[in-house]
């Protein structure tokens with residue numbers, strides 16, 4: 001049975017004089033994978049950071065996994081930021097141990113399985129890895145928590161096109177139906193096959209949202225095409 005995973009009302013976040021999120025409203029239930037889409041600077045990362053509890057100082061009401069963003073919510077929310085956060089000198093196996101020690105809901109066997117599935121070695125140090133390989137490690141770790149909400153900020157931007165499908169398949173393998181995955185991405189075409197829903201943002205607000213199948217039927221085009229239609233004028 002699906003429950004409300006994210007409930008946001010009137011969320012405003014300013015960076016000095018710049019309004020990054022502007023009275024944003026959003027409700028997302030569990031049991032789905034949702035793409036968070038929009039042009040550069042529309043507020044996707046800022047929204048994910050507020051939800052993850054790493055950006056305070058905002059206005060409005062935010063509930064995630066039944067809690068306000070903070071220590072309690074972090075126990076139920078797996079956040080994958082867009083920048084590398086693991087120690088450069090560590091081996092993959094040490095990163096797995098780090099997650100095991102830090103997160104009570106971390107499934108070591110699942111992480112090791114995913115790391116193998118992604119073609120990585122446990123003994124390799126991160127500093128010897130490419131950007132795409134590091135992303136695979138971070139995805140494997142983030143998706144191996146038994147979280148209620150997964151917040152993934154551009155998780156496959158460094159992964160080559162041929163490997164993306166494998167990574168996406170691995171990401172959603174054995175995913176609990178009681179969870180929500182919210183993924184920000186510009187790779188709409190690559191993500192579309194795994195998405196149940198999308199949220200399109202503009203200027204710190206939700207411009208359009210809905211189930212992928214409904215939007216495809218309503219507009220008679222793919223989500224990738226819809227994305228291009230919606231944003232083509234602002235890109236000029």
Ligand SMILES: Nc1ncnc2c1ncn2[C@@H]1O[C@H](COP(=O)(O)OP(=O)(O)OP(=O)(O)O)[C@@H](O)[C@H]1O
Nearest residue numbers: 015018019020038039040041042043044045046047
């Ligand atoms: N730490 C910061 N200080 C000041 N302004 C910021 C900061 N972080 C983001 N911004 C601004 O807030 C706005 C939203 O940025 P954000 O990173 O949330 O956008 P985004 O949709 O994730 O963009 P992209 O698709 O390029 O990653 C942008 O105008 C950006 O310049």
